[in-house]
Amino acid sequence: MPVQTTTRAFILRDFGLEHLVTENRALPELGEHGVLLSMKAVSLNFRDLMVAKGLYSRNLKLPLVPLSDGAGEVIEVGSSVSRVKRGDRVTPIFMQRWLSGMLDKDAAKSALGAAIDGVLQNEAVFHEDGLVKIPEHLSFEEAATLPCAAVTAWNALMESGKILPGARVLTLGTGGVSIFALQFAKAAGAEVIITSSSDAKLERAKKLGAVMGINYGQTPDWEKSVLKAFPDGVDHVIELGGAGTLTRSLKAVRLGGHISLIGRLTDGQFDPTLLLMKGARLQGVFVGARDMFERMNAAISAHKLRPVIDQQYSVDEIQEALKAMEAGSHFGKIVLRF
Helix, strand or coil, X not given: CCCCXXXXXXXXXXXXXXXXXXXXXXXXXXXXXXXXXXXXXXXXXXXHHHHHHCCCCCCCCCCECCCCEEEEEEEEECCCCCCCCCCCEEEECCECCCCCCCCCHHHHCCEECCCECCCCXXXXXXXXXXXXXXXCCCCHHHHCCHHHHHHHHHHHHHHHCCCCCCCEEXXXXXXXXXXXXXXXXXXXXXXXXXXXXXXXXHHHHHHCCCCEEEECCCCCCHHHHHHHHCCCCEEEEEECCCCCHHHHHHXXXXXXXXXXXXXXXXXXXXXXXXXXHHCXXXXXXXXXXXXXXXXXXXXXXXXXXXXXXXXXXXXXXXXHHHHHHHHCCCCCEEEEEC
């Protein structure tokens, strides 16, 4: 059977959702370590919307195949490939060259859907080192949610945060990272407090195991509610970088606690005094390495965790899906199927 040489890809030709078009493109040769995937599903992150609208970086090299998160089936392998075989179900990792250890400049230049072409294409070629196998109990759609949001939450809590049973975790919002953080923290034996502007979303979060939900629309000073319930503060905060939230997170965290900063900080009036006085640790988290992904998948398999998918679309509805992401009505993840 001849190796496929072209693919149907979605291309961002210029910034703006109206410039996202489809075309047939030549696939790179497999070489010794290349792996050809038939993509089955992809999922959205807020980063994808920022890339498409030109808000992530105006220096991205266009045209670009967008999106970082997807899952597919191996349909062809290079002559020296040993990590996977035909028929394997796999997900590409977010940064194709970040395999272990600390993030470095070379690995940072291998982020899918921004630094290099992403996963929004029917078939795609990856180096075997940039793939991990999907937990057996997950569908392609569920696995497509893992590379960015799930690994970020896992890194924040388990790798960097090193939470223990009985820890108290506060996570802000009910998007992909926050819901994965809720699931991982609960599986680790922690208590989870979650915020949202929607009572309906808070009820859904409680059904997933949150011990407390706070509507920040009704309670703008939500850190006071946290401290009323837990006077010493929480052990760990998953901070999504919203307007004015970092100062509130610092008030809610305990002495010596840990705040994982995820996303872009929009708190222009941040005063580091409280960070110093509390002896808290503020750490930026930018996804994670392949070995973190593999440890996370082992935990997902052991606990039979299932990602929360709120909305599903066809890949041809990518513009509608990105608009849904922008509207912020989703709970968990938005997925597109090929």
